[in-house]
Each structure stands twice: as C-alpha cells, then as structure tokens.
Amino acid sequence: MTTTPLTTLALRRAAAAALGKLEGTVTAPVARALTAGGAVLTIASAFLSWTWTADFPGDLTVNGYPGGLQWLTVTAGLLLLLQSLSAHGVRGLGGLGPHGHTIALRRLALGALATSWFTLGAIAVELGGLANLTAGGWVAAFAVLPALYGALALPADQHAATPADALPAWRERLQVTAIAAFGLFLFTYAIETSYGELFEGFLITLGFGAAAHLKSGLFERTSALLTRQRPFAMAAAFAAAALFPLTQSDDHNANVGVNILIFATVALGLNIVVGLTGLLDLGYVAFLGVGAYTAALISGSAYSPFHHAEVPFWAAALIGAGVSMIFGVLIGAPTLRLRGDYLAIVTIGFGEIFHLTVQNLDGTSGPNITNGPNGIPNIPDISLFGFSLGTAHTIGSFTIGRFANYFFLMLLVTLIVIAVFSRAGNSRIGRAWIAIREDETAAEAMGINGFRTKLTAFALGAALAGLAGTVSAHVTYTVVPNPYVFAGSTPPNSAFLLAAVVLGGMGTVSGPLLGASLLYLIPEKLEFLQNYQLLAFGVALILLMRFRPEGIVANRRRQLEFHQADLPEQAGPADTITLTKAGA
Structure with a gap:
C-alpha cells in the first residue's frame, strides 16, 4: 500500500496528538x-x-x-x-x-x-x-x-x-x-x-x-x-592510540588492534577514490594484495623465487607502494574514461583478474611466482635499525609483544596516510577531485582535466593501499589469494572496505577509521554473525541510508545536501567524532 503526502501528514498529526495527550x-x-x-x-x-x-x-x-x-x-x-x-x-x-x-x-x-x-x-x-x-x-x-x-x-x-x-x-x-x-x-x-x-x-x-x-x-x-x-x-589522539598496547595483557587484543589499523588505513585510501573523487571502485582490495605480494617476494621468504634478493623493510615498503601505484595507473588509464556502473563493473573485473592470476602463478598453470593457492609463507619479521619487531621487549613493568610492536609501526603508517589524505584533500588537486565528484561535466567545462585528475586519485589510493599491504604481509607471516576478493567471509575485502567508507562517512578522515573499526570488531566479538556478515552489513547500510545517509561522521557538504529540510537542526554535528579537517 502506498501512502500519499496527505496520508503521511495525517499520520504525523495523529502521532503528535497522541504524544501531546x-x-x-x-x-x-x-x-x-x-x-x-x-x-x-x-x-x-x-x-x-x-x-x-x-x-x-x-x-x-x-x-x-x-x-x-x-x-x-x-x-x-x-x-x-x-x-x-x-x-x-x-x-x-x-x-x-x-x-x-x-x-x-x-x-x-x-x-x-x-x-x-x-x-x-x-x-x-x-x-x-x-x-x-x-x-x-x-x-x-x-x-x-x-x-x-x-x-x-x-x-x-x-x-x-x-x-x-x-x-x-x-x-x-x-x-x-x-x-x-x-x-x-x-x-x-x-x-x-x-x-x-x-x-x-x-x-x-x-x-x-x-x-x-x-x-x-x-x-x-x-x-x-x-x-x-x-x-x-591530534597529539592527544596519537598518544591515546599509542597507549593502547600498554593496556593489554593479551597479545590477541593487540593483534586485533593491528588488523583494525590495516583495515582502516586501506579504507582511508579508498576514501580518496570513492569519497573525494566519486569513483565507484569495487576491486580496490587488489591493490592491498599487490603490496602484500610484493613485500612477500622481496623480504627473504624461503618460498619466494626471489628470496636471495632480500631488501630491508623501508625499501620493501617503497617498492610495494610504487608497484601498487603502477598497477593503479595501468588499470586506471584504459578504464577511467568510463563512469558510474560501467566503471564499477570494470573494477570488479580487475579484482577478480588479480585473484585468479596469483592463484595460477603456481608453476603448473603458469610461472612459479606466487606459489598458487598455498601462497608465500614464512615471511620474516621486520627488523628496523637492528630492532626486531617479532621479539617481545620489556620496558619497565610493561612487556611489548610482537603484535604491540607491529601496532606501533602500523600507527606510524596510519599517520602517514592521514597526512597524505589531509594535505591532498585540502590542496588544489583535492578541490578538483571534489568538483569532479559533484559534476564532472561542469568541472571539465571550468578547465579541469577530468581524466588526469581521476587517474591521480586512482594512483594515489592504490599506493596507500600497497603501503599498508607491505606491513600486512609481515604481520600475518603468510600471503594467500583468498582475502583479495570482492566479497568474502573475513575482512579486508572490497565489499567490507566500501562499507567502511560509506558507513563511517565519505570524504572525511575519521569516518573510514571509525567505520573500519566497527566492521572489523563486530564480527570479531559476535561469533554468530560470522556466517551472516554480508546480510548484517546489508541491513546496517539500509538503515543507515534511511536515517543518516551522510554516514556516522558526516562531511559538512554532504550533510547539508541530505538535510536541507531540517538544516538548522542537523547542520551542527558535522565531523563530530573527531576532526575531519585536522585529519584526526
């Protein structure tokens, strides 16, 4: 049964009358x-x-x-x-x-x-x-x-x-x-x-x-x-995050914290493509896989065909980010002239191509590079300036375990990504991204090179995902093809990353961080949701689109667009959880 505006008005008046009584x-x-x-x-x-x-x-x-x-x-x-x-x-x-x-x-x-x-x-x-x-x-x-x-x-x-x-x-x-x-x-x-x-x-x-x-x-x-x-x-937020591992006696909780940071950092990179530029990328997790596989191949694993060419972590991180950026350019150059649903279909295809390729580079279906479905195991721990992150260390009465060490490293990576996102978003190229998101035809009419601007966003987002992937490879010890799909049972995958950006708030810094934290922590704590994660997140997104379409942490521009009718009441709490402009 459909309701006319008069019927809706009558229902509202009846509810108001009942409440008034x-x-x-x-x-x-x-x-x-x-x-x-x-x-x-x-x-x-x-x-x-x-x-x-x-x-x-x-x-x-x-x-x-x-x-x-x-x-x-x-x-x-x-x-x-x-x-x-x-x-x-x-x-x-x-x-x-x-x-x-x-x-x-x-x-x-x-x-x-x-x-x-x-x-x-x-x-x-x-x-x-x-x-x-x-x-x-x-x-x-x-x-x-x-x-x-x-x-x-x-x-x-x-x-x-x-x-x-x-x-x-x-x-x-x-x-x-x-x-x-x-x-x-x-x-x-x-x-x-x-x-x-x-x-x-x-x-x-x-x-x-x-x-x-x-x-x-x-x-x-x-x-x-x-x-x-x-x-x-910003300093207080960083200090609070750095204190988290010191509050944990269980190393598993620190492991959860590391994975949340990895998931949140990749979601923030996707926010450049989706939130700022308005490009629907449904194969973004493949760039995380590119960075992870690159680090696994050159970090000294005995199962890598290039195990003799071991490089230090700082070089592996730069190479992983660079290779992911190159893949972003190679994929974006022929596809970014498409828009909307057509671009989404092509990016899904790229994600599936990457997943199938790393599965088939096993020495049977193709060259022996990625070891196929078995992946590349025994990735050594990171060593920085003689300090091994895989070894527990004692500072006073605190014991800093392996995952706590990686938490601190990933926290630094997250700060780098936040700084890049904030500086880029507030720069001339960032304003061009927003203009393309709002109306690409009008932006090009004002002199913005739409293709080059979108390609820059695609490449930068891919590089940030690849940087996080290099740390992820060392944290998990093993890189396998299974997580790098559009939709799977565990994050990170493209569907989870996109949901984190939309749920948290597109175009903000703190939104994807909050959305990724919720989407990773809820399945971790609620075991009964593990077989129904996509259903639960689908219901959550439907409810969010109905009651708060701008996301939990709202970008002010998007909030004004969605709530013009009740502007005086809703225009206040934009970017309420933390600072969007400050990048906190």
Whole structure:
C-alpha cells in the first residue's frame, strides 16, 4: 500500500496528538521527578541479584555489587540521570544539553530500558526461561518505566544548542585530554569484552547514548573545541592510540588492534577514490594484495623465487607502494574514461583478474611466482635499525609483544596516510577531485582535466593501499589469494572496505577509521554473525541510508545536501567524532 503526502501528514498529526495527550497527563515538576527518580531506581536495581545461578556470564547473583551487564545498566541510568538534571536546569551540567531539551532525555530513557531488558532477555534465553530471574531482576525490569513515562510527558521543547564560550587554553586542553582518554577507555572496553552478550549490551548502550548526545548538541560543542585545539587534539589522539598496547595483557587484543589499523588505513585510501573523487571502485582490495605480494617476494621468504634478493623493510615498503601505484595507473588509464556502473563493473573485473592470476602463478598453470593457492609463507619479521619487531621487549613493568610492536609501526603508517589524505584533500588537486565528484561535466567545462585528475586519485589510493599491504604481509607471516576478493567471509575485502567508507562517512578522515573499526570488531566479538556478515552489513547500510545517509561522521557538504529540510537542526554535528579537517 502506498501512502500519499496527505496520508503521511495525517499520520504525523495523529502521532503528535497522541504524544501531546501524554504530555498533558502530568505536570512538568512531576514529570521531572519521575524521570530523575526512575534513573536512580535503574541505577539501584543493578546492585541487586538478577538471577539465582552463576551460569550466566558475569555472575549476576551478587547483592550489593554490579557484575557484567549490570554495569552497563548503571552507565545507562547514570547518563539518564545526568541528562535529566541538565534538562531541568541544574548548574554545572549545562554542557550536556540546553535547558528544557527533552529529545535527548527520551532517547536515553529508551536506552536504559533497552539495556536492562536486553540483559533480562539474554538471561531468559541462556538459562531457559524467565523463571531464572530473581526479585532483583523483576525490579530492574520495571525500574526504568517511571523515567520513560516522565520523559515522554515532558514538553518536547527543541531549543537550539548554543555554542560554548571559549575557555582558557589550559582548561580546553584538559578537556581534550579527557576526551582522548575517554575514547581510549571505550575502545579498550569494547576489545576486552569476554563474551558476546556483554559486547551486544555495550553496543546498545553506546548507540542510544551517542544518538541522544548527538541530538543535544554535545558533539557539536566537542567538535568546536577540537577545532580550536587542533594541534593539541591530534597529539592527544596519537598518544591515546599509542597507549593502547600498554593496556593489554593479551597479545590477541593487540593483534586485533593491528588488523583494525590495516583495515582502516586501506579504507582511508579508498576514501580518496570513492569519497573525494566519486569513483565507484569495487576491486580496490587488489591493490592491498599487490603490496602484500610484493613485500612477500622481496623480504627473504624461503618460498619466494626471489628470496636471495632480500631488501630491508623501508625499501620493501617503497617498492610495494610504487608497484601498487603502477598497477593503479595501468588499470586506471584504459578504464577511467568510463563512469558510474560501467566503471564499477570494470573494477570488479580487475579484482577478480588479480585473484585468479596469483592463484595460477603456481608453476603448473603458469610461472612459479606466487606459489598458487598455498601462497608465500614464512615471511620474516621486520627488523628496523637492528630492532626486531617479532621479539617481545620489556620496558619497565610493561612487556611489548610482537603484535604491540607491529601496532606501533602500523600507527606510524596510519599517520602517514592521514597526512597524505589531509594535505591532498585540502590542496588544489583535492578541490578538483571534489568538483569532479559533484559534476564532472561542469568541472571539465571550468578547465579541469577530468581524466588526469581521476587517474591521480586512482594512483594515489592504490599506493596507500600497497603501503599498508607491505606491513600486512609481515604481520600475518603468510600471503594467500583468498582475502583479495570482492566479497568474502573475513575482512579486508572490497565489499567490507566500501562499507567502511560509506558507513563511517565519505570524504572525511575519521569516518573510514571509525567505520573500519566497527566492521572489523563486530564480527570479531559476535561469533554468530560470522556466517551472516554480508546480510548484517546489508541491513546496517539500509538503515543507515534511511536515517543518516551522510554516514556516522558526516562531511559538512554532504550533510547539508541530505538535510536541507531540517538544516538548522542537523547542520551542527558535522565531523563530530573527531576532526575531519585536522585529519584526526
């Protein structure tokens, strides 16, 4: 059944009328009291026992101390309480949102409800029914309802968020340091979650909290603060990332961090082609494979036909990036005169050609160069200035393992790629890329050489992917053809890379980094998604296109294009997670 504009308008009026009736059922002071009281009850309920058996992960049988998912309920209730006090005009909390702004309050109330009910539902599913809930579990089920009712009963005032006044430099830098530390805490908590239910609950709490504070204008004020303190913010972000391996006692988590950086760096290179220039490249992962195979062939592996020609890593990195750039030029030169779907089809073909070629260079179907499906194993660890990255090192009380060493190296590579992306995007060639993305015909009419400009983007993106591939070959010890396909079960592949750029936010620096982190970490933590990853990501992209088509971290230009109707309300939180222009 199709809905006409009149039908849609009638439905909206009916919903507004129903909400208006609810808002008028209680007075504002009573609604405020219900909201704050419900938040306090939600926090208190987490200090009760929710189940009688310790078979559920996290041990929720203890009275007086939260455990596992109960801590997320405490967090959701605390966020709700603080937002409630801020919305009611309590001094000192105005930074969370303007006085009287209840949209964020409602979202946090829904988040507290979703977090607690998810935990109770997980207990029922894991243990076999609601009979496994104790009295504390039932208290938790209903504790948040007064807060939700009070938040819905408050008038839906939508005051515009006023920009925060500039503070003294030392206070702003202290706030930036706190933001960087909070980001490190969130990432560390997510990567250390020991079971799927805890990670799912974390995503629920984080999602509702982010949606609420995006609406309250907190991200907009944070973005303005980071813009004013751009150099210090970049240094703080780098320091927080460098501290991550020192917080890990499990080398597996450092390995996950390394792979996230590799995935994110390649996605950022693809962002030059897709986000800035508007070229749909569906075979981009092949350039990562070119860099990885180049490094594997010349780094001294006994299974390489060129194992006698071993070169140091810095030379292998330059050669891998250069060979990938040459492939980018060779592939782009005959194909970049195509546009749209035709270009996408050709790039898919290039990706498949690369995958089949490295499989057939096994000495049987072709020359023995890549060892076919078996790949090139036993790639030696990188040694820089006599320092082997494959050996654990002790610094004081900290032990820096193999993957921690590679994390630091990959962090430097990521900074190089960010610097290249930022400088290129803000340069004359970057403005030409954006002009071609917006309208290639108009750009050429203004004197821009469209073919040469697109070829430059293609070659630069390929070189950045090849640079990351040289590190990836040493991290994994083995280079095989399986990952370098359009769509596969594990990242990185072209579909995952494209999804990371679109999900995070095209044309930004922090968007692909965030999108790649989510797309790598979620399948790593949620094992049941491993066989349904493409389905899950497809659903996520559909929802994203419906509710936030500009991506999680929005480029201001694209955000204005997608939200012209509600411009005053949505134009604020562009590039909210970190700085786009600063490259953080």
